[in-house]
Amino acid sequence: MAATSWLSGRGGALVLMYHSVADEEDARWIDPLNHVPAEIFERQMEFLAEHRRVVRMEQLVQEIRDGKSVEDGTVVITFDDGYRDNLTVAAPILERLGMTATLFLPTGYIDRGETQWIDQAYTAFKHATNRLLAWGENERRFDLDDPREYRDAYRLVCQALLMAGSEERRALMDRLLGSLAPAVAPPRLTLTWDEVRTLVDSGAMELGGHTVEHTDLTTISVAAAIHEIGRCRERIRDMIGSEPRHFSFCYGRSSEELRQALPGLGIDAACAARAGERVVTGSSDSLYLPRIAAPPDLRRFEVAVSTANRGLWRRLGR
Ligand SMILES: [Zn+2]
Structure with missing residues (x-):
């Protein structure tokens, strides 16, 4: 300590x-x-x-x-x-x-x-045009207009991306971007x-x-x-x-x-x-x-x- x-x-x-x-x-x-x-x-x-x-x-x-x-x-x-x-x-x-x-x-x-996966996810959440996300094993649904659900969904998605190997991570990211349809993408970071x-x-x-x-x-x-x-x-x-x-x-x-x-x-x-x-x-x-x-x-x-x-x-x- x-x-x-x-x-x-x-x-x-x-x-x-x-x-x-x-x-x-x-x-x-x-x-x-x-x-x-x-x-x-x-x-x-x-x-x-x-x-x-x-x-x-x-x-x-x-x-x-x-x-x-x-x-x-x-x-x-x-x-x-x-x-x-x-x-x-x-x-x-x-x-x-x-x-x-x-x-x-x-x-x-x-x-x-490539932009770091965490920043791709961060931007996708922030600029999501689709505010409903189904995610996880049970396809749990999150309302991103509810701050608590937004936080829980972001945490869950980041945890999955962190644990994934590179190909799985790419597939997850594609799915996330497809679901959230963010209005913008980050510039080159x-x-x-x-x-x-x-x-x-x-x-x-x-x-x-x-x-x-x-x-x-x-x-x-x-x-x-x-x-x-x-x-x-x-x-x-x-x-x-x-x-x-x-x-x-x-x-x-x-x-x-x-x-x-x-x-x-x-x-x-x-x-x-x-x-x-x-x-x-x-x-x-x-x-x-x-x-x-x-x-x-x-x-x-x-x-x-x-x-x-x-x-x-x-x-x-x-
Ligand atoms: Zn690192």
Whole structure:
């Protein structure tokens, strides 16, 4: 628990997770759970530059490998999924402040320039012209004009999309779009490979893998999961020229079998959720690094990035 790490004075590093940092215009198309507003992101980065020790993922991994204690207040910045605003909004800010983040890419989405499934669903619900949805095993009917039914239906649909393999997910999405008949579709929100190259060349971001199809790897066989990780790395190598050594598990879901397979796949650091863990210390497992989602406001962000500090309030920077 975060609270107990503060009380016991356990210091170390935090790995922060971002998705989209879009401006207001693009944020209309993005599930708020995946979004930190552009101006808040800028203030968060300024806070980190002034009050924290921001390092690259590689450096944190090296410090763990050396078996030293990881300095209090160390922060690694990461992005998942490949939103275009990572280039247009985040990169200039990171460049200005001299910081480098890690961007974890689901390569199939970049190949196709496809909007993340969650944002396709979010937009379809928001702009549905058909306000009745029949969904689930029992074809339960939801009235989308009722806020509670809207929320329940969206949750149910997202859960099904999350658990689905890529082909099943495509079929579900087709069905959803067919049923809701949204009046509009999102603009391009996903990076192209040319834009990924520009990002890497800017020095603001280095790359890691995030599967090909943004799949929960614990829902498919270990062999299929290993294949996904390998194909993702190869695609990044083919398009960018170097194979990433870092990986983030989609939805934080990994397993002991997958963890053990990673070194053989050339991966020396991986982010995955582990109940109750937030802080990375010198004794952490670099193939099972916990992350925290960056809160979408400044105050909660300052508290969140202080959970890896001994003496929380003294170090809040005020
Ligand atoms: Zn993701």
